[in-house]
Amino acid sequence: MPLVSIKDIARDVGVSTTTVSFVLNGKAREKRISAEMKGRIEEAAQRLNYRPNEVARGLRTGQSHTLALFVEDISNPFFAHLARHVEQEAYQSGYTVMFCSTENEASKANRLLFLMQHRQMDGFIIVPTPGMQQEVEDLVSKGKPVVLVDRHFPDLDICHVTIDNREGARSAVALLASKGYRKVGMVTLASQQIQMLEREQGYLEALEAHGIEFHGGRILRLPSDATDHLATANILEMIRREKDMDAIFFTTNFLGVSGLEAIRVASKRIPADLAVVSFDDSVLFRLGSPSISVVSQPIREMGYAAVRLILGMIRKEPMPQKKFIFSPELQVREST
Numbered sequence: 001m002p003l004v005s006i007k008d009i010a011r012d013v014g015v016s017t018t019t020v021s022f023v024l025n026g027k028a029r030e031k032r033i034s035a036e037m038k039g040r041i042e043e044a045a046q047r048l049n050y051r052p053n054e055v056a057r058g059l060r061t062g063q064s065h066t067l068a069l070f071v072e073d074i075s076n077p078f079f080a081h082l083a084r085h086v087e088q089e090a091y092q093s094g095y096t097v098m099f100c101s102t103e104n105e106a107s108k109a110n111r112l113l114f115l116m117q118h119r120q121m122d123g124f125i126i127v128p129t130p131g132m133q134q135e136v137e138d139l140v141s142k143g144k145p146v147v148l149v150d151r152h153f154p155d156l157d158i159c160h161v162t163i164d165n166r167e168g169a170r171s172a173v174a175l176l177a178s179k180g181y182r183k184v185g186m187v188t189l190a191s192q193q194i195q196m197l198e199r200e201q202g203y204l205e206a207l208e209a210h211g212i213e214f215h216g217g218r219i220l221r222l223p224s225d226a227t228d229h230l231a232t233a234n235i236l237e238m239i240r241r242e243k244d245m246d247a248i249f250f251t252t253n254f255l256g257v258s259g260l261e262a263i264r265v266a267s268k269r270i271p272a273d274l275a276v277v278s279f280d281d282s283v284l285f286r287l288g289s290p291s292i293s294v295v296s297q298p299i300r301e302m303g304y305a306a307v308r309l310i311l312g313m314i315r316k317e318p319m320p321q322k323k324f325i326f327s328p329e330l331q332v333r334e335s336t
Helices: 006-013 017-024 034-045 056-063 076-094 106-119 131-139 165-178 194-209 226-240 254-266 283-287 297-312
Strands: 066-071 098-102 123-126 144-149 160-163 182-188 218-223 247-250 275-279 293-296 323-326 327-329
Touching: 006 017, 006 034, 017 034, 056 254, 066 076, 076 098, 076 297, 106 123, 106 131, 106 283, 123 226, 131 144, 131 182, 131 226, 144 297, 160 165, 160 297, 165 182, 165 247, 165 275, 165 293, 165 327, 182 194, 182 226, 182 254, 218 226, 226 254, 254 283, 254 323, 297 323
Parallel strands: 066 098, 066 123, 123 144, 144 160, 160 323, 182 218, 182 247, 247 275, 275 293
Antiparallel strands: 293 327
């Protein structure tokens, strides 16, 4: 069935294509088109099942009403929830969202960024990877609206939405200290990304604040591209080596999941043998037995803030606040 054009609507109503175009683009009042004529054109468009050509409209207006969202891994519960809330908020404002998973690889992220720039995205919401800083900076220099989420580049003055990672890590260790645990280990990523550095810094600050002795053997830094199998094997080796360790703080939820598997393989009981706290929540942590204490991020609020920022930039509205730093929430469960 051929697509209906504005020419078909104009022929049906008996008016010019220019009049139809004004009505369908919301300019009826501006062009002093009567309410009666506006109604006739809209009725004909609906009856003929007219669908606008978004590509052509984008070429005329310079806007596609589409946002690009780059996340690390759409299968990760944190990023999946973030994407859902971004999409919901964008949809309420008449925007659609295209998702990209970078797998935290700079080469893939930069290739996707290049492709999205040529698909007329109105704005970019990005969870940046290591090695992506120059490309993000170039995007901003071209006047493209950009908002970073979850992490940012400290030496770039770019709109971003993050949480207080140091406070989140400090609260996790403070919980363990309050329960009497004194040999607290940490499993994190060997990454220079700001959120990982801040979580490790918070862990170290909390050890000192609570008089807990620092022990280098109780810190495990895994490669950022470590598989689940490799992560589990290395955590298991740490548990077996550090026999007196009584608690572990995991700085991401996927490390926490690998940690639970390693603890099971080591035949350790939670929390009798090892207490556990993880950054970021998941269904497994809530519904497993025992349930796992977590440092939870306000994902909905973060997603909404990112969309509000990007739309404000697209619309060139005043920006009283360019950076949002949310407070995490400690959720105490059975693992501590």
